[in-house]
Amino acid sequence: MTITEQPFLGWSPEAVVFDCDGTLMDTEQHWQDARVRALRDFGLRPAPGFAERAKGVHYLACGRMMAEEADKPELAPELTRSLLSHFLDRVADDPVTMPGAAEFVRRLSGRLPLAVASNCPLEVVEQCLEQAGLLAHFRHIVVPDVPDAYGATPQSGAPADAVRPKPWPDVYVTAALLCGARCERTLAVEDSLTGIESARRAGLRVVGVGPRPADGGGPVDLWVPTLRAPQLLEVHWVPPA
Template structure:
């Protein structure tokens, strides 16, 4: 028994840079400089966590709820204009769903996950979707992946996460899962972190053999 759990932003759809542009725009409009490390820090955070970070660390002069609303409204507009599907994404989900239970565990709010799944046309292939808004902690904590495993009825050691970002990889590893990493051009993980995953250059390379390799490696 095994299951495949995909990240969404940066793994199936190319939105990581859009999140950064939107958040930086909010800071710029408020006359604030963008702190060093803020982009990397927020990658993988839940909505509650990154909205608080925008207020506490970046200094937005609004409440966390308002920071979240402004950001999500701007991202929803990006989604309505059409999601930028990463190469091989839909085909990879279909290929995995032919053999394994498949889910998504994402840091995006539920409304954006649902919109992306609809735009990708993969709703019939997924047995579960999890937003880290729905668990206690966002990535790099393991909560989202653990919840997805629970919904799929598999032990974390029997599941493979497909991830791009450092915090996502750390989240899946903390959950006790095997990881297939698809490093992005936008703030890629360190070589040390990638050494803990099975690395592919694109989702076109996500095959049953790669999944078997990742599970074997994690079990060794």
């Protein structure tokens, strides 16, 4: 679906599902810092363009990517552990929400079911949202239960009913169902191409937020610079009875 002047005219969501990193929480820089520090622990440096390739990628897949791009695949487990440890340290030091995110969530809270669909471990998402004072506003938090199946196919051994990471659609499908909403009547709020692909494959409508990628940001209904954008007022935030 392409962006129109009034993309949500006459449309009301039954639920809203948010990504966490880069959408609710200003943690993408924390992840980037953690990647650099993890590589530095092993005397390595990120390859050109790595930050953009890693954005939105599950941290286990990111650890493998770092090891493979350094031509040291045997270091994947250690790099992954180092990555998560550095990230948690950065979050504890600096739990910052994205511009307008806290106000937007509080405005919707109580009107609609709200959920989070993230590629991060559950404890990371809960810690971030709790420190930001937002955790209580979300009915459900959905994360992959087979995070190592990032590149899995049915033939590669991932269980058929597993919740796989983005860009698979599973976290968004699961979040909508837990909220009691139809996927086609659920709105996703995302900042990464990986997350947008996941939400679209799940059948959700999508608001992209943040700096818009050079390629346009994929098939979103609306792209806004922050969650303070006036275009979001077009959406009817109370679902029909």
